[in-house]
Amino acid sequence: MEQISGLLYGFSVALTWSNLLFCFLGALVGTLVGVLPGLGPAATVALLLPLTFKLEPVSAIIMLAGIFYGAMYGGSTTSILLNIPGEAASVVTCIDGYQMARKGRPGPALAIAAIGSFIAGTVGVIGLNFLAPPLADFAVRFGPPEYFTLTLFGLFLAAYLASTSMVKGLIMVCLGLLLDMIGIDPIAGIPRFSFGILPLQEGLDFVPLAMGLFGITEILINTERAMKTELVTSKVGRIWLSMQDWTEAKWAAIRGSVIGFFVGLLPGGGAVIGSMISYAVEKRISKHPEKFGQGAIEGVAGPEAANNSAATGSFIPLLTLGIPGNPTIAMIFAALMIHGVTPGPLLIVEKPEIFWGVVASMYIGNGVLLLLNLPLVGIWVQVLRVPYFILAPFVVLLCIVGVYSTRTNVFDIWVMIAFGIIGYIFRKLAFEPGPLLLAFVLGTISERAFRQSLLMSKGSPLIFFERPVSAALMILLLVLVGTQIIFLLRRKTQSINRFRGGG
């Protein structure tokens, strides 16, 4: 009952004209950001953060939250029609969404992305509404061993799901962790890997790294190809689903919503991992896994639902524990702190207007986004029709201005360019940047938790097997690693046998 009365109070906050306007603005800007390749929600939230200083805290958070889940909706449009993810969480949508569009089915692909996102957004916000207090009670007991195993598990999954090879994925995880170590050591307080360069002592900022690896790399790759705007079809057609499409996709959307929601709860778990796990699950349980990659509608419904519910779910650790689980949520965490609001277990009691106001605004925002993305999808398609020779330098300009405005430092522009070039080389050699970025975000949490665990256990690594949650995760991790090794060895033996047989 407390949740119902809280929600009613939240609606009284969210349904004021000003908050409705900020909710709509957030959803609109978020969708635009999601549609435009090269600019993710984290960068946009960073960009618009100074704008919110003059707003009421609740209005500011409602708008920033709208940008986050709006970008999750909008990202699918670019993935489906251009094969370019509008933001990182839509990478998986490219695989089957683009194939559907190429086969003349952009309408159903866009429709299931929007409907799946709506289902997931609603599932996510209901979860946030009703499960936040008990989940907070459970997660609040987590100590460093649980945090370390959680982050380790998340990183391994990210590497495991990297499309090309496990080794490449793990290399990217190592590189991400190493990049995060640049700067001041979180426990000893001494500089590492800064080589006497002052800006490096502050550590690398997430925004230039992300914009370089995703935004600039994308532009460089497309510039190389002298890319014209590659809309797969000039006519999107009717944005709706046939009964068969719905039958095939509905359970994928529901599974994706649940997976995404729970992944979103985990520190470091977010929309990217949620969508990747959902895709892997759908492919594994499908009766026709060979259809995946060829335009399977479940491959769009699951990941799109997962990235939306993960976005909503990731508000739970922020609002109940004060732990930002991903970069965009970290930006919202910063916004709350700037407004003098400390997110944590006491937020619901001390600032109910913020907690319940944001929750209620998410119900409204979901409805707004369905309207923006179903009947108005044509407008977003028009945005994609802007010739690429104009879009490319403008995206670059936005990246430069965005990166500069975060810390007003030209050094960050150089960092972005450097990571743009590095990302370009990675792409050429089929190294996926996703695991690197995730490792970069989780690096500090992971290292701190690891070292604290060893301090607690007086150097015994068995601490990770002594507590139920961390032990379960470690065993699961070992099983996954073992399975991978056996799989690789079997494949090797088979290829040797084939070679001998052929010889």
Added chain:
Amino acid sequence: MAGSKIMGGFLLLLGAFVCYQGLDLTLGTPNRPGPGFVPFGLGMILTTLAAIFLWQNRRRKEERRSAAANYRRTALAVGVLCFYALIVNWVGYLLTTFFSFILWLSLIERKAWIQTAFFACLASVAVYAFNVLFSVQLPAGLLKGILR
């Protein structure tokens, strides 16, 4: 030498360098890990992974570069980006944006001068509006005193 092998070799060296840095930062002990403990471990893992990667690619032939690939355009795009970063503090964001667009559209896209000039002006106006509306405080450079 093939790209994957260069990358593998680079990662191997990087792993070794990180191990060395980890030792330099002090490893500590397992019950009191120092600032170099995790970097050293990661360096070891990276070295191992790089060795596996090199081993996996020892006989693999690299695909020939795509005929459509135009590395000149990519190099020019990187050049324009570096040009922006290099002069923005000194010349200011408005003129830098204008000249960068001129360079991008004339060198990379080879558009007609009138189209180039139009989009360069449009970009400058857009970035000015962004700067004023969002109070971003981009460097004014040579136009300091004229721009707010």
